[in-house]
Amino acid sequence: MLLSRRDVDKYKSFSMPSRDITQQIFSELLFSHCLTKASLKAFRDCALQDVLLGDYPRVKDSWMDVIASQGSSLLSADLSGSAVTDTGLGCLKDCTNLEALTFNYCDRISECGLKYISGLMKFESLNIRCC
DSSP states (O other), X not given: OOOOGGGGGXXXXXXXXXXXXXXXXXXXXXXXXXXXXXXXXXXXTSOOSEEEOTTOTTOOHHHHHHHHTTGGGOOEEEOTTOOOOHHHHHGGGGOTTOOEEEXXXXXXXXXXXXXXXXXXXXXXXXXXXXX
């Protein structure tokens, strides 16, 4: 069965396929600019490892609970250029295996937001520019 980009909003969950297949579906939706807030909900608790939304349009705090639902599976996230705030960044506090986080040009994140993620100890890369 082929997944049609225009039909992606019909799916309520992508938790059944393997993690690799789910990650590929997610990445393809990003690449084709077909990921929406509605389709993102289908990825709740899917154990995605990489959520690279850098400069993806419309990303804001309302997306963060689904991103954070990846929990300890989430290894890298890029929120660059998004409208995510300190509160949204705080959603990542339980993503304990997060190794790489990028949020360049996020003018709604301040030092207060950094306090939320200060307990994450596995960072290999933390990129913050022009915030």
